[in-house]
Amino acid sequence: MENGNGASPCCNGNGNGAAAAAAPPHVAMLVTPGMGHLIPLAELAKRLARRHGAAATLLTFASAASATQRAFLASLPPAVTSLALPPVDLSDLPRGAAIETLMSEECARSVPALTDILRDLRRRTRLVAFVADLFGADSFDAARAAGVARLYLFFPSNLHALTLFLHLPELDAAVPGEFRDLAEPLRLPGCVPIPGPDVLMPLQDKSNPCYRWMVHHGAKYREADAILVNSFDAAEPGPAKILRQPAPGRPAVFPVGPLIQADRGGSDGPCPCLEWLDRQPARSVIFVSFGSGGALPAEQMRELALGLELSGQRFLWVVRSPSDEGAVNDNYYDAESKKDPFAYLPEGFVDRTRDVGLVVPSWAPQIKVLAHGATGGFLTHCGWNSVLESLVYGVPMVAWPLYAEQRQNAVMLSEGVGAAIRVPESKGREKIAAAVREVMEGEGRGATVRAKVAELQKAAAEGLQEGGAAAAALAEVVEKWTCEEN
Template sequence: MENKKRIFHHHQQRQSRVMEAIVLYPSPPIGHLVSMVELGKFILTCHPSCSIHILITTPPYRADDTAPYIASVSATTPSIIFHHLPTISLPPSSTSSPNHETLTFEVLRLNNPNVHKALLSISNNFTVQAFIMDFFCGLGLSVAIDLNIPGYFFFTSGAGCLASFLTLPAIHKNTDKSLKDLNTLLAIPGVPPIPSSDMPKPVLVRNDKAYECFLESSTQLPKSAGIIVNTFESLESRAIRAISDGLCLPEDVPTPPIFCIGPLIFAHNQRGGGNDDVPECLTWLDSQPSGSVVFLCFGSLGLFTKEQLREIAAGLERSGQRFLWVVRNPPSHNQSVAIAGQVDPDLDYLLPDGFLDRTKDRGLVVKSWAPQVAVLNHDSVGGFVSHCGWNSVLEAVCAGVPIVSWPLYAEQRFNRVILVEEIKIALPMNESLDGFVNATEVEKRVRELMDSEEGESIRKRTKALKSEANAALSEAGTSRIAFTKLVESWNQG
């Protein structure tokens, strides 16, 4: 071990006059990669003498193709260099797991030797200042410690969710039940009381492998040189204060520095990065009145059954509101699609008979994808029905568009509590026990968002936060100040 460190320091000293490098290590899903790239771009904006190196892991399951996105970034930002790590082959017993999180953790666990080699290789030509890991990549911290590089975490969700993971080991000690069966409100510092069943989905079942992996990652967080969070001070001030004051960890466990440098969002999401044609949906929005359209979009993994799609359609039709709706194929159909490509949905088959004709004067249904940031920032859009993945939340905040929160997976139910009760920029979509939402609820919430006093109240709050988000990223803003402190910390490291 000491010999490895000596070799590494020899590399570092030999290259002390060459360019500094920051190495980023995202987990495989494209949403996490996009967040890491935006972090890299932000570092370059504030610290242009750096080069950014991103370690790319092949996902262990069928996922959105990241190659066009990576090619686009490489073409536009040559200071970001991608390193494709060798593909990890999982044993058959692992790949039978239906859980994306478990598969991801297993690949990342086996990835450490590749990460070690990559860091040594990069250090041949650069001085590695910091190694910044996705929360999923917590086991990579041991590699950073082994090579004496300051290791940081980049938490791609909000500070409230970070508080829940910092608190998870204590929650684990205080009960022997699964969170889904606990049926209680959890007191997590800095956030409203959280129903135990609204904790992030992968930690709901105690004897599940994903729970064990998330618990292990949670114990890694305090061991890092710092935690970078994609949020900003005025969006989650109470949660940020609770974490910084050490309230989320036991008294004998020091809290690492917290750097809130958001909102970092993907500002130019044209599909594939190379098409200059204006998407049809943006042209359609040009013809709609200001603030009149509700946009429905549920992320790359947000898939609904045919029955649920028909309920959404019925609710939208009865609401009388203008809408732009992105429809993807139901999961059973998607699973039979070849990995090479995505088949667009058959709208006539999936949606109620005559729906498209009856609503053509006030609605547009888009197949599979829309440029979400561009849509949210269009003057005609006045509301957003979203799964509330954190990237989408920040995009809505930066566009000043209020939300109807319809969580589907990951930490989205937790986000709904934060958005509705703490930040107050969302209305909740209420589902039945099996997760189904009927047409009446869709109609009610869409109307409420677009045409009620409560909808107007959260709209004003969201527009105020839009200004605060811009201020946070300005020269003297809280996120810029936090970033300066981050750079100082890794320079000292």
């Protein structure tokens, strides 16, 4: 329950005297690398400040100190500050180590420095809780060593992915071969069945060190007092129902989403792609973007271009140079295109589609594009932030997953809740064109998808309102933080 200034009325302080009791509750949040981790955690911090009078410190890793991240952190309100952890040496890791391995190792090796920072925060603030994100569970060791009373996990993805993580230790023992070779889809409590090849990408090769890290994290999650998840019940009714029920040895789960960038991002100056959208009919444009970290192989990039042309639909495409020399997550730490992406488009494509399409390199203000009245569809990699943004603004999706948990998300969206149509695995231009037309023109399943997305948009908005499910879940968490201080 909140009083007039957003603070809980039942706090008795943390044993550090009246001055400490009068100080705002403070939360330390560890952000593992990637804007997809930083943005929702920052939005959680902003919501805590705005609705509950709390302050937060975002703790970031040296490897993520990009210009984009620095600008984002500088834009946060005064109640949300940031501190960068000192660099750690990862030079002993093999070249080509998985991103998940890099993030996990960086966290584990940062525990001593993090312990010192948390001790200092305890001295200077009324530190009521520590929150780690999904690859940062080893930081619980630092929080315990620093004497932080409450340890929470923030899971920026969805309830399906969390369910998989929580079951990983037992699945590791029960599945002798590779997940991709499973004869039957993986069935987890309340979840849409996930075909083996669509299971979380870091689990697809058990000989890779990142597989063992994922199993380790799944076990470590159970040390949390509770888990906050960036999702909402209507998007995942099955696992939401299961995870709401108490279970021995499993932390309580609180869906507090959707947490998306509330200010719509981008600069205040003129933006050519938004000016172009202003000239298009309502709901007529499909927005094509693979997130801040995704890139396509050259052949798929060509087929996508020709599929968009063949569809006859208006399109706005954020294009990057292809991933053939690396991986589909080549841009994870740096969203800029590595080479001129236009050189990889089919000859004459830009000229032939000039009247109906706009191709922009590297970046577009995604929130503003999705919120624009001319946008009627979103061809997306199914990164969870992008999915939530699409649902908040009521934009039906064409699913084209690339890495991480995106293939799982595509299954859940297309076969489960029905908010997307998935591009077939072959990625041929005719099938791409058909999927785009189906969503944009309401053909076949397209009409059902559009109706479902409108329903989810309404549910998401209602959940965030005062008394809504997400708002109530976060209020319950804050009450635990502030009313159980020693």
